[in-house]
Amino acid sequence: MQSALWSVAGGGSTGSTLPLWFSWYPGSHSPKPWRSFKGILLAVNAGYSASGEIEADDQLLAPNLADFLRTHRTARRPDYPRGLSRPALAAACDVSASYIAQIEQREKTSPSPEVVDAIARALRLTPAERQHMHNLAAPKTSGPRTHSPLSVAEMRELITEDLRAAADDLTPHLSGYVDERWNVLWANQIYEAAYPRLLEVVNILVWFFLVPESRDVMMEWEDEARLTVNWFRWHMGRYQNPQWALDLLRQLSSCEAFRTMYLAERVDFDRHQPLMHLRDPDTREPYSVRVRITDIPGVDTPFQWFIGIKLPFSGPPSLPAQ
Structure with missing residues (x-):
């Protein structure tokens, strides 16, 4: 049984899952010092963060x-x-x-x-x-699926009109498609509105730690962020630190919140509780989402269908006041 933040199957003998967010910039193969996404300026491995400058020695190490x-x-x-x-x-x-x-x-x-x-x-x-x-x-071996994955653009070509229609048919619930590197490949308008600017930056970890709006809508941001980092660490270990994961690690090394969670050396497969609690970015009203993940059959390159069933808010009473 899969558990998910918004996860992608992690595989392995434990039947793990991974969070529904991840990637480098679309079509990019090397880090850029600064990159702007429609008004979002991100400090990307340039040695800077909101708190100031970091030294090269502070670059986080891959799992070992x-x-x-x-x-x-x-x-x-x-x-x-x-x-x-x-x-x-x-x-x-x-x-x-x-x-x-x-x-x-x-x-x-x-x-x-x-x-x-x-x-x-x-x-x-x-x-x-x-x-x-x-x-x-384990002895290190190279795998083509993880070390030379399809680009985001190539992955998006796998999202057919039928798949898009199926996601749209789930309105007013959240629905989208995500690859195993946490790239959001396509999503319906409800999903896009629920996670402001996520589709602009493509990658879920980038959104979590470098887009301030994530803290506004994720009512349990710290718990969800920590779980995502723990999944990321598991994913890196399983795939033996592929380049796309190293690029992401380098990008996020300047974020103090990410560093703290990453250096705890924790890995997880399960959510802390079955529901995700969100706040509407326009009305500020809280609501809950029950996440369901489905594998897409008949494709050689794995990606998954994220479905978030919108429900009345059922989280801890203290959350809306925070």
Whole structure:
């Protein structure tokens, strides 16, 4: 069963899903220092953010086993207020402390599946985190679907007139098509109005962190944004850090909110609750959306149909006042 923020199937043995938003600029293959989308000026990997200038050394690193292990080992928990020491973790996994150190220092990048499972048990990782750790430890291989994907323009050619009509027929509910890199390929007017300027920037993560209107309409912006980042981290690990994902990571490195969520080293497959709570950008009235995701059959390149059933607001009473 799929769970979704507005997700795209993540695949893998866990049957994961990924958020319905993502990409680089349409038709772009390299980062641009500044780019304007119909009045939206975005600072894109130019070393600037709303808070000022960032240094090149602050560029975020792609998901890797060393950082993942170190972050989770040193995380505080009731039985280990200062985190787990290397010797304690090593003893629980029946390996040496020096072996754990070698993994954290990037000297050993592909421990055996048995060792990964032992570490996951000792650190009490979730099923998603365990699979992510296996992905990070797997030998690196190139895949054409993830390393040389179709451009946004090419993906949009797959959206036929029948598919557009089917989405329009769902009015007054939200409906659109999204690829597995979180590019919005096409959407009906209800969807477009619900997420202001999303179709202008194309990518959902870009919209979340670089378009201020996202905070106005997403009533639980922080929860939804964090879940999206966690999905993104999972996606990068699964596809072994393809270039399109590295470009996006570089673009968002100047955003402090993204950095904080990304550096937490969390991965997720499930929403915190089944409904998305939105605010109408014109009337400011709150409402709720039940998200449903359907695979599009008969196409070689995967993309999905997002359906958001509009419902009366049913979120926490405190949300509308925030």
